[in-house]
Amino acid sequence: MTTAVGTTPQSPPRPPAAPRPKRPGARAWATRAPLLPALVFLVVVTQLPFVATLVISLFDWNSLSPDKRAFNGLGNYASVFTDAALRESVLNTILLTAGVVLTTVVLGLALALLLDRAFFGRGMVRTLLITPFLIVPVSAALLWKHALYNPEYGLLNGTLSGIGELFGDTDPAQPDWIAQMPLLAVVAALVWQWTPFMMLILLAGLQSRPAEVVEAARLDGASAWQTFRYLTLPHLRRYLELGVLLGAVYIVQNFDAVFTITAGGLGTANLPYTIYQTFYQAHEYGLASAAGVVVVIGTIIIATFALRTVSSLFSEEANRA
Amino acid sequence: MPHQQRRRGTRARAFAGTAAMALLATGCAGAGGTAFGGGDALNVLMVNNPQMVQLQKLTAEHFTEETGIKVHFTVLPENDVRDKISQDFSNQAGQYDVGTISNFEVPFFAKNDWLHPLDTYAEQDTAFDQDDILEPLRDSLTAEGRLYAEPFYGESSFLMYRKDVFEAKGLTMPPDPTWQQVAALAARADGAERGMKGICLRGLPGWGELVAPLTTVVNTMGGTWFTEDWEPRLTSPEFKKATRFYVDLVRKHGERGASQSGYAECLNNMTQGKSAMWYDATAGAGSLEAADSPVKGKIGYVPAPVERTRSSGWLYTWAWGIQKASKKSDDAWKFVSWASGKEYEELVGETSGWADVPAGKRASTYDNPAYREAAGAFADVTEQAISRADPKNPGTQPRPVPGIQFVGIPEFTDLGTRVAQEISAAIAGRQSVDTALATSQKLAEQVAKEYR
Numbered sequence: 001m002t003t004a005v006g007t008t009p010q011s012p013p014r015p016p017a018a019p020r021p022k023r024p025g026a027r028a029w030a031t032r033a034p035l036l037p038a039l040v041f042l043v044v045v046t047q048l049p050f051v052a053t054l055v056i057s058l059f060d061w062n063s064l065s066p067d068k069r070a071f072n073g074l075g076n077y078a079s080v081f082t083d084a085a086l087r088e089s090v091l092n093t094i095l096l097t098a099g100v101v102l103t104t105v106v107l108g109l110a111l112a113l114l115l116d117r118a119f120f121g122r123g124m125v126r127t128l129l130i131t132p133f134l135i136v137p138v139s140a141a142l143l144w145k146h147a148l149y150n151p152e153y154g155l156l157n158g159t160l161s162g163i164g165e166l167f168g169d170t171d172p173a174q175p176d177w178i179a180q181m182p183l184l185a186v187v188a189a190l191v192w193q194w195t196p197f198m199m200l201i202l203l204a205g206l207q208s209r210p211a212e213v214v215e216a217a218r219l220d221g222a223s224a225w226q227t228f229r230y231l232t233l234p235h236l237r238r239y240l241e242l243g244v245l246l247g248a249v250y251i252v253q254n255f256d257a258v259f260t261i262t263a264g265g266l267g268t269a270n271l272p273y274t275i276y277q278t279f280y281q282a283h284e285y286g287l288a289s290a291a292g293v294v295v296v297i298g299t300i301i302i303a304t305f306a307l308r309t310v311s312s313l314f315s316e317e318a319n320r321a
Numbered sequence: 322m323p324h325q326q327r328r329r330g331t332r333a334r335a336f337a338g339t340a341a342m343a344l345l346a347t348g349c350a351g352a353g354g355t356a357f358g359g360g361d362a363l364n365v366l367m368v369n370n371p372q373m374v375q376l377q378k379l380t381a382e383h384f385t386e387e388t389g390i391k392v393h394f395t396v397l398p399e400n401d402v403r404d405k406i407s408q409d410f411s412n413q414a415g416q417y418d419v420g421t422i423s424n425f426e427v428p429f430f431a432k433n434d435w436l437h438p439l440d441t442y443a444e445q446d447t448a449f450d451q452d453d454i455l456e457p458l459r460d461s462l463t464a465e466g467r468l469y470a471e472p473f474y475g476e477s478s479f480l481m482y483r484k485d486v487f488e489a490k491g492l493t494m495p496p497d498p499t500w501q502q503v504a505a506l507a508a509r510a511d512g513a514e515r516g517m518k519g520i521c522l523r524g525l526p527g528w529g530e531l532v533a534p535l536t537t538v539v540n541t542m543g544g545t546w547f548t549e550d551w552e553p554r555l556t557s558p559e560f561k562k563a564t565r566f567y568v569d570l571v572r573k574h575g576e577r578g579a580s581q582s583g584y585a586e587c588l589n590n591m592t593q594g595k596s597a598m599w600y601d602a603t604a605g606a607g608s609l610e611a612a613d614s615p616v617k618g619k620i621g622y623v624p625a626p627v628e629r630t631r632s633s634g635w636l637y638t639w640a641w642g643i644q645k646a647s648k649k650s651d652d653a654w655k656f657v658s659w660a661s662g663k664e665y666e667e668l669v670g671e672t673s674g675w676a677d678v679p680a681g682k683r684a685s686t687y688d689n690p691a692y693r694e695a696a697g698a699f700a701d702v703t704e705q706a707i708s709r710a711d712p713k714n715p716g717t718q719p720r721p722v723p724g725i726q727f728v729g730i731p732e733f734t735d736l737g738t739r740v741a742q743e744i745s746a747a748i749a750g751r752q753s754v755d756t757a758l759a760t761s762q763k764l765a766e767q768v769a770k771e772y773r
Contacts, residue, residue, distance in 0.1 A: 063411040064429065064731035085739070151577035152516070152595060179580045179749035265526035265745045266580060280404035282735035283411070 050296070057289035064283045076290035086291060088267065089274040093252060095183060096270055100190045101247045105240060107191070108198025113228075115199070116206045133196035141260035144189040149177040149261070182266035186257050194251065198243045205239030206232070238309060245306035252299060271295050362391035363652055366409070366417040368402045368639060371608060372474055372679040373421065375669065376660055383668060384659050390652050399529055403734065410435040415646035418653045422470055422642040424461035424712070425724065429731050430642065431464035437643040440468040442654040449658045453683045457710050458638050461723070470640035471661040474604065475681035477625070477634035477706035478537060478726075479699075481591065481606065482506075482598040484621040486513045500538065500566065500626045503598070507574040510597035519574030521596035522567065524748040525583035528737025531745055533635060533726040534600055537625060539563040540716035541633035546728050546765065549719040551772045553765035555740070555758050565754045568747050580749035592616055600626065602637070603681060603706060606699040610676045622699045624706055629717055635726035636710035638682065670695075681707055721772070732768045739764050 060072040080086055115126055132140065148155050157174045164172025178185045209232065217227050255272040262268045264277060275295065279288035367373045377394045385391055395417070397405060406420040410430060422430065430436050443451040451459075451468075455475060462470040480503065482494055490513050492506055507519030523531045539545070544559035554560055571579045576590050588605055590596045592614055599605065609620050625634040641657040643650050659665060663685060666678045675695030680686050680703070687693070687704050696703075715725040722729040727737065743757035 062731075064407070064433070145581070149578075152590070174577065176578050176580075176749075179578065179751075182749075182751075262581070263526050265742045266749055266751060267746065269742075277735070277738070280408070281400075281738055283407060283731070 053289045053292055056285055057293050059286045061286040062283050063285055072286070076286045077294070079287055080291050080294055085269070086271075086274055089269045089271050092183065092268060093270040093272075096187060096190070096254070096258075096268075097248055097251045099183075099187045100194060100251050101244055103187070103191045104194045104198045104247060105243055107195045108200075108243065109202050109236075109240075111195065111199045112202035112206055115203055129199060130196045132193050133200075135193065137193065137254070137256035138260055140193050141189055141257045144185070144192070144257075145178070145261045149185060151176045178262060179266065182262050182268045186261050186268055189257050189261060190251065190254060194247060197250075198247060201243045201246075202236060202239055205236045209235055238312070241309045242306070245302060245309055248302055249299060249306060252295070252302070361389075361649065361652065362393050363419060363649060363656055364393050364395070364417045365419045365656070366395045366397070366402060366406060367421040368399050369396045370399075370604070370639070372604075372677070373639075375673065375677060376473075376665075376679075379665075379668060379672070384656065388652075388655055388659075390655060392656060400527055403529070407734075410642075410644055413644070413646040415644060415648065417644060418647040418649050419641050419643055419656060421473065421639045423640060424458070424636065424638050425727050425729060425733075427462050427469050427640075427642070428464045428723070428729055431467070431469045435645050436469040437645050437647065437650050437653075438467045438469060439471060439643065439654070439657070442658070443468060443471070446654070446658050449662055450685075453663070453685050455682060455684060455704075455707055457636055457707060457712070458640075458682055461636060461638065461712055462640055470642040471657050472638040472640045472682040473661055474679035475636075475638040475707055476602045476604045477636055477681075477703065477710050478534065478601060479603055479606075479625050479634060479702055479706050480598060480600045480623050481609065482621050482623070483510075483594075483616065483619055485619045486510060486517070486597050487621070489513065494621060494623055497624055498626045500541070500628050503600070503626045504566070504570050504574075507570060507598060511574045513597055514594060516595055518576050518590075518596050520570065520598040520600065521576045521582070521587040521590050522571045522579070522600060523583050523587060524571055524575070524579035524745055525581055525586070526738060526741040526745045527583065528727065528734050528741060530583040531741040531748075532737040533637075535564065535567050535744065536726045537633045537635050538567050540725065541626070541628045541630045542566070543629050543717045545716050545718055545720060547721055547769060549721055551721055551769040553762055553769050555762040555765050561754065561758060564744060564747075564758060568744065568754050571748055572750065580745045591620075603634075603699065603703040606703065607676050607678075607680070607696070610696065610698060612674055612676070618698075620698065622702045624702060624709075630715075632706070632709040632711075633715075634706040634710055636707065636712050637726070666692075730768070730772070732771070736764055736768050 057076055058071060058073060059069055060075065061069045111129060115122065115129070135143075146154070151157055151174055154177070156177060160174065161172045164170075213231060214227065217231055222230070253272055254270070255276065258264060258268055258270050258273045259276070264273045269277070271291070272295070275288050275291045278284050278291060282288075367376075373396065377396065380392050380394070395405075402421065403426075406417070406422060406426075408414075409416050410420065411433070413435065422436075427436070443449060454472060458472045458475045459468070462468060462472065480494075480498065486492075487494060487506075487510065490510060492509055494506065495502055498506075503520070509519075510517075511519035523534055525531055536546070539560055542559055542563040544557060544561075544563050545554055546560075547553055576582050576587065576596060578586075582590070584601060584605070587596065587599055587601055588608055591599045591605070591609060594616065606620070606622060608614065610617050624632060627633045641661060643653045643657065647653055661682070663683065666680070666683070666686060666689075669675075669678045670689075670691055675689075675692045678686065678692060678696075680692070680696065680700075687700055693700055710725060712723040712725050712729075714720070720728075724733075727733055740757075740761040743752070743760050744754075746752050747754045747757040
C-alpha cells in the first residue's frame, strides 16, 4: 500500500518538484493510446450511470405510478434538505462514522504498537487480529445480531449469567443490548470489523520508522513515552490521517450493519439505509437519486482530502527513495 | 407519452443488442436479456419461506422431469423479495418470469398492467380446477374482473398456545378469546417454565412484520388507518388504545429483544419453548407441527382474539404472478399450475409429510383424509379463519380500499415501515406510544393528501 514507489501521483495538488521535459504531442498520444479503451470503458460503466442518476434526480418519479412522472427541477433536493427523516439520517451517519473511525484509530494504534515488537508467535497473533476484516460485512453483522446481542441465546447475556452463577446470583442482569443502545450496538460491530484495517495501516507506518533514529533517542536517554510522543507520533501523523480518511469514506457508505442489526429502526438509519428505503420501499426514484447525489458530493469532498494525503505520502516515499 | 415511447425504443434496441450478443456468444437462439441466460429456463423470484424452499428442492426432480422446463430460482427474505419484484415488474425488465406476489400487490400491479392475466389459462387448464380455490383468495387476487395470480398458500392469523403449559398452570383458553382475556392469560403464563414468556408478538420494523398483527388489533378495537374519505386516524382514541395495549403487552409479558423480533424469531421462540402463546400467521402451525419440532402435538389453536368485531384474522396469500413482459408466459403458467395444483400438495404430503403442505388455498385440501390426520389440530381453525376474513370490511367503519392487516395502496410499504419504526422504538422503550403515533399521523397525512 505504501511502498508504491515510482507510481505517478494522480493530479498532484502541488506542482511537482522537478519540471518534466515536455514531450512532443504525437509521442505522448502514442503512450496514451493503449490506455484509451480502458478509459472509455471506465467512463461508460461509472460516469454514464452517474449522469443518469443526475437526470433522474430532477424528476418527480415514483415507479409505482409511472404515468405521473414529471420534471420538477431541484424540488427533490429541496425535499432532501427539509425532510426530517433524511436530516436525522445525516446526523446518524456523522455520529456513526465519527464514532467508528475514532475508536478504531485508537484501538488500531494500540494493537499496532504491540505488534511492532518481536515476540513469540507474532505472525499467528497478527493473522488472528486481521481475521475480522476478512469476514463478509453482512455475515459479521448477523453474527453480532444473533450470536452476541440476542437477549435469549446471545453470548453476551450467556456470559453474564455464567458469571452470575459463579457468584450465586440466580437472576443476573440480561440487558436487551440492541433495544437499549441501538447506535452503540451498530458502532461496536463496525469497530470490531474495522480495527484491523487501521492496525494494518499504522503497522506499516511503524515499520517504516528509521531504526537508527529510535536507537539514537534511546542512547540519549529518552523515555519510552518521550520516544512515542516526539518521534513515533509525528512520524505516524500521515498514516493516521490516511487511516481516518479512508476509514471515513468506507464507513459513510456502510449499509450492512444498519440493515441487519436494527433494520433502520430505533433511530439508527444512516444515509445509505435511508436511500435504500426511499428507493426500494417508497419507490421514489427521483428523491432517492437526489439523496444519492448529495451523498456522492459529500463523499467526494472527503475523498479529495484522502487522495491528497495519499499523494503526499507517495511523494515523500519517492523523495526518500 | 413521448418519454415512454422513447424508453420503449431504447429498450427494444438494447434487447436486440443483448440478444445479438448472446447469439454470438452462445450460438443458442432466443436467449433473452436475462442475467441468467438459459434458452427455455424460467426465472422465478420467490420469498424464502419454508414452503418455497421445499418447492425449489422438488422442482428439478418432478416438474423439469415431466415438462423439460428448467427453472432458475432466486430466493430472498420477504422485505427484499418485495422490493426486487416491485422494481423488476414496475420497469417491466422481464428479468423474472414469475414472482411471488400477494393479495396486497395484485390490485395496483394489475392496474398498472404489469401482470399477465391468468383467467384464460385457468379456464383451459381443467386439471387445475380453479373453482377449488377458496373464495376469499380468488376474490383478493382478482382485479377489474380478471384473475391475475394463483395462490401457492393462503393464510390468516390465529392464536397458538401451549396446551401442556396451560394445563400445568391450571389455565383455560376460551374457544373464542378476547384480547383482554389473552392479556390476562399472558400475565399468568409468564414464567411458567424457566425462561418462558407469556406471549410472542412481532416488534420488528416492517409493514409486513410488526404492522400486520398490530393492525388486526387496531381493527377489532375500533380503529382504522384512514376513514372512508382518507382522513388519517392514527391519533384517534381507538388507534391509541390498541397500540398502547399491544406495546404494553409485549413489553410486560412478551419475548425479550421484542423490537428486533419478527415472524421468524417468534417461531423460533415458540419452537424452543420460550413463549407460552403466539399470535401470528396460520402458516406458523405447519412449522410448529413439523416432524422434527420439539413442541409437535403440544399446541392448541383458537381464532384470532377479538374485541368489537366478529373476527379479526388477516387474509394473506403468497401467490404466483406472471410478469407481463415475460416471453415465456405459457411455460410460466405450466409452472404455476404445477406449483399451485392438487398434485403438488399430494407430492409434498407423500415426500415430506402432510403438515408441510402449502395449504389454505383449496377446499379439497381440507377434505383430504391424509391431510386432516396430520393437520387435524389446526386444519379447521385455519379454514374457518380464511373463510371468515373480509378484506372489504375488516373493522367497525367503512374503509377507502380493501385490506385487513394493510391498507391496499402502493405507498403503504413505505408508510407502514416508517410507522413500524416509530412503534418499534416505543416497544424498545425509547419513546412513548403517543409520540410514536403523533409522528406516524404526520406521515399518514402526507400519503392521504394524494388521495383526497
